[in-house]
Amino acid sequence: MSTDLGTAEGTESRELVRFVTQQTRFAPINNILQHPEKLPSMYELKELNPRVSDATAYKHIQKLIDAGVVKEVALDGNQRRQGYPWKFYGLSEEGRELLAEHNLLAAEEPLQQIYDTLSDKPEKMVKYENAPRPNKNEHPNRK
Secondary structure, three states, rough: OHHHHHHHHHHHHHHHHHHHHOHHHHHHHHHHHHHOOOOOHHHHHHHHHOOOHHHHHHHHHHHHOOOEEEEEEOOOHHOOOOOOOOOEEEHOOOHHHHOHHHHOOOOOHHHHHHHHHHHHHHHOHHHHOOOOOOOOOOOOOOO
């Protein structure tokens, strides 16, 4: 019986990898990995994917959340600042494990280097990059 379970888990894992690596879902995962804080706001995700509509970007982030790969992290009310985002998106512990298990984290460092070279970021994006974020205890997958 454990063989059947192992096969079922293996099939589920492969299906989840296929789901995650579909381009419109893998792009925001890459954006999370390359973000300096590993917690971009929805605005930052949309700016990094200008060819994707706002509705599509949100829909795919929600699908990744529903699959347990990404989690939404929000600032407490007393930490929120007017004019700054308060919801952020990062890999869940399970999501990071899945990506590591399937060697999908290998590009993390080069992605960060590419992100660091972006010089034509809109002023609002730079402002949002510097927005307060939940501390590392609240989101342990940040580096």
